[in-house]
Amino acid sequence: MRRVAITGIGVVSSIGTGREAFWISLLEGKSGVGQVRSFDTSRLPVHLGAEIPDFEPEPYFRRLRPGCMGRASQLAVAAARLALEDAKCDARSPDRTRAGVAMGTAGESLFVERYNDYRANGDENSFPPEYYAGYPCQVIPGHIADEFDLAGPNASIPTACAAGNHAIGYGFDQIRANRADLMLCGGADSFSRIPYVGFARLGAIAPERCQPFDRNRKGMIPGEGAAVLVLEALDAALARGVRIYAELLGYGLTCDAHHMTASHPGGDGIIRAMAAAVRESGIAKEDVDYVSAHGTGTPTNDRVEAVALHGFFGPRIASIPISSIKSMIGHAMGAASAIEAAACALAVHTGWIPPTTNYEEPDSECALDCVPNRARQTNPRVVLNNAYAFGGNNACLCLRSFEGVD
Amino acid sequence: MRKRVFASGAGVISSIGAGLECFGAALFRGDPGIRPSQRFGGSAAEVLEADLLRLLPEKGVRTLDRTSRLLTVTVQMAFETAGLSPESAGETHRDLGLVCGTVLSSLHSVAGFDWSGLTEGPRLVNPMAFQNVVLNSPAGHAGIRYRLRGLNSTVCAGMASSLYALEQAAECLRLDRAEVLLAGGVEELCEESILGMRQIGLASPTERAHPFGPDRDGAVLGEGSALCVLETEGSALHRGVVPLFEICGFGAAYEPRGRRKQAAASAADAMRQALAEAGISAGEVACVIASANGSPETDEMEACALRTVFGCRLDQVPVCAPKAIYGETMGAGGALAVLSAGLALSRGLAPPNVDSGGAAGINLKSVAQPINGRNVLINAFGCDGNHASMVIGAWKN
Numbered sequence: 001m002r003r004v005a006i007t008g009i010g011v012v013s014s015i016g017t018g019r020e021a022f023w024i025s026l027l028e029g030k031s032g033v034g035q036v037r038s039f040d041t042s043r044l045p046v047h048l049g050a051e052i053p054d055f056e057p058e059p060y061f062r063r064l065r066p067g068c069m070g071r072a073s074q075l076a077v078a079a080a081r082l083a084l085e086d087a088k089c090d091a092r093s094p095d096r097t098r099a100g101v102a103m104g105t106a107g108e109s110l111f112v113e114r115y116n117d118y119r120a121n122g123d124e125n126s127f128p129p130e131y132y133a134g135y136p137c138q139v140i141p142g143h144i145a146d147e148f149d150l151a152g153p154n155a156s157i158p159t160a161c162a163a164g165n166h167a168i169g170y171g172f173d174q175i176r177a178n179r180a181d182l183m184l185c186g187g188a189d190s191f192s193r194i195p196y197v198g199f200a201r202l203g204a205i206a207p208e209r210c211q212p213f214d215r216n217r218k219g220m221i222p223g224e225g226a227a228v229l230v231l232e233a234l235d236a237a238l239a240r241g242v243r244i245y246a247e248l249l250g251y252g253l254t255c256d257a258h259h260m261t262a263s264h265p266g267g268d269g270i271i272r273a274m275a276a277a278v279r280e281s282g283i284a285k286e287d288v289d290y291v292s293a294h295g296t297g298t299p300t301n302d303r304v305e306a307v308a309l310h311g312f313f314g315p316r317i318a319s320i321p322i323s324s325i326k327s328m329i330g331h332a333m334g335a336a337s338a339i340e341a342a343a344c345a346l347a348v349h350t351g352w353i354p355p356t357t358n359y360e361e362p363d364s365e366c367a368l369d370c371v372p373n374r375a376r377q378t379n380p381r382v383v384l385n386n387a388y389a390f391g392g393n394n395a396c397l398c399l400r401s402f403e404g405v406d
Numbered sequence: 407m408r409k410r411v412f413a414s415g416a417g418v419i420s421s422i423g424a425g426l427e428c429f430g431a432a433l434f435r436g437d438p439g440i441r442p443s444q445r446f447g448g449s450a451a452e453v454l455e456a457d458l459l460r461l462l463p464e465k466g467v468r469t470l471d472r473t474s475r476l477l478t479v480t481v482q483m484a485f486e487t488a489g490l491s492p493e494s495a496g497e498t499h500r501d502l503g504l505v506c507g508t509v510l511s512s513l514h515s516v517a518g519f520d521w522s523g524l525t526e527g528p529r530l531v532n533p534m535a536f537q538n539v540v541l542n543s544p545a546g547h548a549g550i551r552y553r554l555r556g557l558n559s560t561v562c563a564g565m566a567s568s569l570y571a572l573e574q575a576a577e578c579l580r581l582d583r584a585e586v587l588l589a590g591g592v593e594e595l596c597e598e599s600i601l602g603m604r605q606i607g608l609a610s611p612t613e614r615a616h617p618f619g620p621d622r623d624g625a626v627l628g629e630g631s632a633l634c635v636l637e638t639e640g641s642a643l644h645r646g647v648v649p650l651f652e653i654c655g656f657g658a659a660y661e662p663r664g665r666r667k668q669a670a671a672s673a674a675d676a677m678r679q680a681l682a683e684a685g686i687s688a689g690e691v692a693c694v695i696a697s698a699n700g701s702p703e704t705d706e707m708e709a710c711a712l713r714t715v716f717g718c719r720l721d722q723v724p725v726c727a728p729k730a731i732y733g734e735t736m737g738a739g740g741a742l743a744v745l746s747a748g749l750a751l752s753r754g755l756a757p758p759n760v761d762s763g764g765a766a767g768i769n770l771k772s773v774a775q776p777i778n779g780r781n782v783l784i785n786a787f788g789c790d791g792n793h794a795s796m797v798i799g800a801w802k803n
Contacts, residue, residue: 044528112517116524132602136509138564146663154660155570156562158541194520197528198536253557255549260537391546393558
């Protein structure tokens with residue numbers, strides 16, 4: 001079975017664009033949260049979001065015109081360009097038919113919102129036809145392939161808040177099954193009023209800040225962003241002599257089969273996803289030395305996640321650092337776990353673990369070492385990246401630092 | 407050695423009927439499901455309300471939107487045909503999962519949720535409706551109802567979505583991630599999809615689909631859902647079931663915008679990958695289930711790709727374009743085509759074509775033709791550059 005290396009990282013986030021800016025901000029504990037600017041929240045009880053304040057798509061485009069596509073696509077193409085530059089590679093070479101794309105997303109729902117805006121003004125007949133074509137979510141990986149002229153497998157995985165991990169796992173499979181030699185994969189989502197209103201109605205949005213695992217946590221902060229990883233067959237990456245951030249070892253997908261919007265109280269599906277990822281990766285759970293939590297900051301999510309982590313790791317959980325970068329960049333929906341996977345790759349590459357910020361008061365229901373407020377250098381080797389979604393979906397990726405071919 | 411993957415059951419609901427038997431009977435009669443819509447103006451290949459209502463479970467369906475309802479009844483039928491109990495399969499098979507292909511999924515729920523917030527104010531939005539806003543909600547609802555605790559994924563690759571989904575599930579079975587998985591696709595007709603397809607010029611203004619035909623002017627939109635129960639050879643033997651067919655090969659290729667003139671070469675590449683993976687030559691293909699839906703450009707592209715792959719022998723291979731019968735069902739289309747291919751193998755006949763008019767060099771007969779061989783090639787090509795092909799094979803003990 002072919003091995004898979006992560007050789008490029010591109011991130012567009014509310015705390016920085018580009019691998020380095022993003023990583024420095026994460027380690028410094030910066031916050032991307034502010035007043036929502038992209039739509040009116042005056043009729044809602046909450047007003048905060050983690051939007052990217054200054055994103056200009058034009059510099060990332062050579063072939064396509066960004067004005068013809070939705071913001072999720074713009075963020076996706078920008079992250080893909082950053083990732084390819086970071087990997088110092090032309091994905092078309094040597095064979096464009098062996099380079100593919102897989103992106104997780106919640107979709108270009110902005111176009112649905114725009115249509116409804118036109119309709120509310122009695123003006124739907126002047127809704128531009130190209131907006132219809134910009135909606136179906138295959139356009140997001142499609143735009144990446146169009147911009148970089150890639151002819152390999154091309155898929156969107158719209159599995160909500162676990163979509164980034166799903167897409168990275170899908171890309172991993174394409175390389176291992178020898179359907180592709182290089183995959184650009186990750187996730188992209190734009191800030192959007194549909195999930196904002198939905199999460200607000202569920203009472204899941206925090207009024208002031210996102211405090212994962214804190215006793216006084218009050219909810220999540222919706223966000224946006226994109227991350228794209230360059231996955232390459234390990235032998236090809238070694239032949240190119242390129243920097244390898246981490247090796248992707250395996251992943252696990254499960255479904256709680258319990259409730260559409262609430263996790264299984266015992267964390268059953270989460271535990272099985274971690275177990276599947278560990279099993280497929282050919283490691284022991286004792287090898288895991290960092291977990292990137294889903295950590296949305298809602299009272300229930302974090303409690304269930306803690307139950308699952310205790311259930312899976314047992315007493316050793318006390319010595320495993322667990323952090324949630326959603327405390328800084330909010331919850332970027334379909335992009336979230338892809339951005340977190342980028343952070344995991346950087347953690348094993350640099351030896352540093354990003355913190356869980358806004359952490360003040362421990363919660364006995366979340367007895368975890370959540371790396372409170374300050375980044376920590378622990379030189380993790382094997383890390384898990386957890387993500388959960390509506391529909392009871394759980395997805396866990398396992399990455400390891402690359403220390404040469406055994 | 408690569409593990410073999412079989413389809414041991416199939417569920418289907420479409421404009422031409424529900425259940426593999428009804429679907430197959432209408433397909434081989436050449437009895438189109440395109441008729442005046444029961445819910446919208448104009449004609450469409452719409453699932454009959456009576457079919458859906460008859461099959462829907464009694465409880466727990468109120469909060470499901472139409473897409474989820476279509477998928478739910480399909481899961482139920484798929485289990486029953488595979489000799490699995492819908493009530494207990496999730497308990498006996500711990501890693502049972504679902505991979506669902508779709509393009510627009512719950513778009514109607516997404517639009518309705520936003521519309522409610524916009525017009526009535528966000529505080530009056532029904533929070534229960536939010537669960538249907540995620541595009542994986544049909545797969546999620548099915549996971550909960552049938553206790554599918556293994557992988558649960560949703561894939562969107564345009565018209566190729568459900569072939570991608572079937573392959574993703576097959577790959578997971580080959581990798582021992584599960585022994586039994588459901589895979590296929592779903593798509594509903596809704597006012598938003600009808601409007602969108604008209605606006606982007608995909609819909610036939612005359613509401614007649616003539617795949618490959620000289621007077622074709624677009625597709626007729628349809629809806630439906632089709633799923634296969636896929637399992638490893640070991641699992642099928644252990645359960646003592648007779649598989650319907652084998653998943654033998656898959657190919658996928660994308661052709662970027664601006665290079666669409668090369669789209670036929672890309673589609674041919676997808677077909678060749680599928681043939682190579684199945685270990686057969688083009689000459690061994692017994693029948694082709696085409697993707698053609700009546701679109702002027704994409705049908706021509708597919709005809710050109712078929713000529714590239716089959717060469718001068720193309721006129722000897724029966725080709726069937728069933729979207730003239732069950733419409734363009736987008737995310738469900740690939741899976742409906744796979745089931746059509748499976749029926750062709752089990753009957754030893756290529757389904758007849760209706761309303762085609764024929765295309766130069768393509769063997770499109772209006773009556774069912776005997777087929778010669780054990781493999782059928784299925785195409786799922788879109789105008790968006792997504793091309794996928796699959797080869798299935800007859801079950802041979």
